[in-house]
Amino acid sequence: MNYSGGFLQNMYVNLLKARMLEEKIVELYHQGRVPGSVHSGVGEEATFVGGCLALNEDDYMMTTHRAVCANWTKGIEINKIFCDLFGKKEGTNCGKGAAIRICSEKVLGMSGTQGGVFVIATGAALSLKLLNKKSVVLAFFGDNTSNRGTFHESLNIASLWKLPVIFLCDNNQYGISINIKDSTSVENIADRGVAYNIPTKIVDGNSILAVYEATKEAVNHAKSGNGPYLIEAKTYRFRGHMEGDQRSYRTREEESQWMEKCPLRRFENKLLEQGVITDTWIVTEKNKIEKEIENAISFAENSIDPGKEDLFKDIYA
Amino acid sequence: MRKITFAQALNEALHEEMMRDEKVFIYGQDVAVVGGLWKVTTGLLDKFGPDRVKDTPLSEAAMAGMAVGAAITGTRPIVEIMFADFLAVCFDEVYNKAAKWRYVHGGMFEVPLVIRSSMGATFGGSAEHAQCNEALFMHTPGIKIVLPSTPYDAKGLLKTAIRDNNPVLFFEHRALYNTKGEVPEEEYTIPFGKAEIKKQGEDITVVATSRMVSRSLSAAEDLKKEGINIEVIDPKTIVPLDIEAINQSVKKTGHLVIVEEGNRTGGVGAEITALVQENVFDFLKKPILRISSLDVPIPFNDNLKNMVIPSTTKIVEEIKTLIKK
Ligand SMILES: Cc1ncc(C[n+]2csc(CCOP(=O)(O)OP(=O)(O)O)c2C)c(N)n1
Ligand SMILES: [Mg+2]
DSSP states (O other), X not given: OOOOHHHHHHHHHHHHHHHHHHHHXXXXXXXXXXXXXOOOOTTOHHHHHHHHHTSOTTOEEEOOTTOHHHHHHTTOOHXXXXXXXXXXXXXXXXXXXXXXXXXXXXXXXXXXXXXXXXXXXXXXXXXXXXXXXXXXXXXEXXXXXXXXXXXXXXXXXXXXXXXXXXXXXXEOSEXXXXXXXXXXXXXXGGGGGGGGTOXXXXXXXXXXXXXXXXXXHHHHHHHTTOOOEEEEEEOOOSSOSSTTOOOTXXXXXXXXXXXXXXXXXXXXXXXXXXXSSOHXXXXXXXXXXXXXXXXXXXXXXXXXXXXXXXXXXXXXX | OOEEEHHHHHHHHHHHHHHHOTTEEEEETTOSSSOOTTXXXXXXXXXXXXXXXXXXXXXXXXXXXHHHHHHTTTOEEEEEEEEGGGGGGGHIXXXXXXXXXXXXXXXXXXXXXXXXXXXSOOTTOOTTSSXXXXXXXXXXXXXXXXXXXXXXXXXXXXXXXXXXXXXXXXXXXXXXXXXXXXXXXXXOOOOTTOOEEEEOOSSEEEEEOTHHHHHHHHHHHHHHHTTOOEEEEEOSEEESOOHHHHHHXXXXXXXXXXXXXXXXXXXXXXXXXXXXXXXXXXXXXXXOEEEEEOSSOOOSSHHHHHHHSOOHHHHHHHHHHHHHO
């Protein structure tokens, strides 16, 4: 496919933002400034950003604990993202759901019990179909979470009723410490699609264009009334399951092999080679993003905590 | 006034609400083509078509969880879970997703859904097709729980449930489906959180739910012959619970008995007991009595089953014993 320079630059900026956000969150965590755990998505940004960029504004998305960066791509204000990270009142969830549950009208939130995403995304897609809306739901999920029964129930129903939902697996090879070989009976998560008569695609999850193109195709498929799609993006979690994880279950060699395939550096080199971007342009962009992030952090750190008036609010509508 | 069955009353509520609001839709196992095992969804498919009335595969987790996804994106799903026992299969979706999605997302979403489920120990049922497990769901904030006891209440409460912008668990006792009662032709709804005094009395306050309301009312007649005049209160919804109505009655009678079909331990009665002793302890003349199913899995054999489920006779005997204490 041919893309304009502006399109590729925009894609790069989103990817860079995601990486810088993810790295900043890790840094803040180790400075003791995050009042909770951090499941870093460093190394997997191409999957999250590429998938998200294939959506229109009126499409829906559901994230995972590892896809915090996709919220920024989807247009949620960075101030709010940091407020949620710190549990502040001005976040999207009023200090009640942490950074994993950043949400908006179009970002439907996250299920703390892994596997809730499948049923909720499928139900949202059913709703969109009933309302005759021309939108889709993009549901991110992890490889190990595909072992929940809800995955199988949802894929069956989504296929049966031809619902506009895209299941996008970030297969980072691990669920906490367990390697996919020890958790999953098939080699590829995508192999499971055939059991439910759902078209699938396996892509290089460290190639933002590959993820984008596959998701775009899935979106078109769903919007044409053809039902769900299952995409598997093969990628790798650069860091531990959560910060503090010593990664005793895998080797440093394995990690460095994957780090060679860093999704940001690969895309950057490609665009530099093509002359779409330059080193000085990158520096300018980095500075802009850095400033945006620093401003957001100070906004969030100086903003208020939720209080007594919020405690019982929103249990019921 | 005309008399119709509990199942017909529910069916009318569904017809009326689906007519009133096209965002309302319903799905469940065998609800569309055959109108449900309990004949509550009869005629809906013909009237509203296959988009709004759907048969689902055997997938309770998806059924309940999808309702949350649909509700947060602008529709108003009603789900039939065939047996309340099967709510255990979608416990996460009810207890963690439906009940908490709004709160943990800071009020971003409304979750207007209804899960209807049949319950109760009836002919031929045993452990996994017989339970009244409403108390399980009372433990989490975020979900409303309805226990209709008459056709009139069934209709009015279901209409309220469908219009509520929160998740509602609606428990239909299977022994009640064929019971008849007066239901007006005119439109009406019944508010949540408002108890009804089914029978006035001065001696003992009896709080009863679902099928136990009629058993308590029968017990009231027997007890009257013995000179004991009980007051029977039906809270109709246990979340929200009209504890004020119960407090007021206890202030008058000085005695409280709770009759429920669920298990005793951690039951609805346990919660009401705790609340009443917190609120009006000084008015109590005797310990609070709980009459409930015994804490055993519900056995198949009728001889055994009858020992487990509170009968009218048992209610009468236990209340007489309480008075003599
Ligand atoms: C139902 C449930 N079981 C277990 C957990 C604990 N848990 C959180 S993340 C996780 C690993 C998930 O692995 P995967 O789906 O591959 O996602 P990844 O963390 O790799 O992004 C586990 C076991 C949970 N949150 N919910
Ligand atoms: Mg994983």
